[in-house]
Amino acid sequence: MKLFTTTRTLALMTASVAALATVPADAQQLRLGDFQSTTHIVSKEGTTRWIAAVEEATEGAVTFQHFPSEQAARASALMDAVENGILDVALVGTIYHGETLPMNSIVGLPGFYGSAVEGTKAIQAMLAEGPLRDEILETGVVPLFGFVLPPYQVLAQKRLGMPDDWRNLNIRTAGSTQAMTARSLGSVGVSIPGPEVYTAVERGRLDGILFPLASVAAYNLQEVVTHISQNGSFGGYSFVMVARKEMFENLPEDVQLAMIEQGNEVALHVARAQDDSIAGFLADWAAQGVDIYSLSDNELEALSDAMTEVAEDWFNRIGRGSDTAREVLERYRDLTGG
Known part of the structure; x- marks a missing residue:
């Protein structure tokens, strides 16, 4: 288990307590972290779009407290933050976790995909079943969806x-x-x-x-x-939204399905948005x-x-x-x- 700085953990706990007052009593609030700013296209068209889509699809049964820009943990520590319960969900860059996710580094190879949409379709298929999914599951987290950056x-x-x-x-x-x-x-x-x-x-x-x-x-x-x-x-470079396995499996099945279905839609949306922006x-x-x-x-x-x-x-x-x-x-x- 890796240690996080006391200051960072206390700040996260304080923010979590402060946010509880705005959450409906019957909602389950999940803490989500990433390392992109909210102005980055990956956040605007990916992370924050998925958050809104899941909250709407579940009619508020699940809400999120979002910690962007490494507020909860550094990019290289986001996976550990989910495993250790500091976060419930995180958007991780797989390349930052080469030691635990070596097979997922395949996306870094040159000359394979020609657009973010093409690469995202491939990564989504490989996250659905097979070694890429298996090695993520072995870390104690569940891959919800993934997408890539343009070549x-x-x-x-x-x-x-x-x-x-x-x-x-x-x-x-x-x-x-x-x-x-x-x-x-x-x-x-x-x-x-x-x-x-x-x-x-x-x-x-x-x-x-x-x-x-x-x-x-x-x-x-x-x-x-x-x-x-x-x-x-x-x-290339891939992002994967992961959730703590125990937490995810304890969610109602319809909520689990909503998180995955909305993730599938957002994955292609953010890929297309990146391609179109170039x-x-x-x-x-x-x-x-x-x-x-x-x-x-x-x-x-x-x-x-x-x-x-x-x-x-x-x-x-x-x-x-x-x-x-x-x-x-x-x-x-x-x-x-x-």
Whole structure:
């Protein structure tokens, strides 16, 4: 069991007590945490939309007290917060839990899905049954729904096209799988949380950033780079809404069903919202003088050839060459056409 700071726990308990006065007497209030701000598209079109949908579908039988922006626990500790009863539900980034959810890191592989909707359909199918679902259940939580961010692009101070352009650069990556992607292109993967990337680029610690375009504006990264690709596929990132298993199983069946059904709808909604937001962002950044470029067919082919080894690297390093890892890789490939 991991310990949480006394200050953070006391703040959560105090907020919980204060909120009880506004909750109907017959309602069951659940504490939900995540690490995105309420202005981020993942929160606006995902988390908060799901909260409202579940409360409406259950006619107030279940309500939520929402703790965004790491108010209840840091991104890497959200899973533990649910397991230990600090939270009832949390939206977790699976890459932050690589040690306990190694198979779920499959989403970080490059060249598999081409849009958030495509990737979300694949992840939803794999969370419904199979190894991805099983390893989440083994931690003591239940996956309710999941979705992905759009394919990661590269943001840098110069145009990064052919693999030779990437040699010896420090590239921000998310998780160990994306670090393999950077290494396949001759770069060094540097793991830095999203909120710290802006400063790292300003100070010259990073030469480039792998990031999903729908999330760039939330961190104003377009202000510190001059070139942004728009048609690459340098890996992905998945979110999963999880609930404490014992708590979830004690809820009425109709409430459980509402949480899952509304999650299925919201998963595709937030995926589509992210995909749809990208064109507007690109137009705005281009107007600000950022070079928004498309990788040529030759560049895409060369990058794909260089990154081919990443899937096998994942299978051997993360999956330890197991039959389970092979099953996960083959199913993910079938679902995405990667």
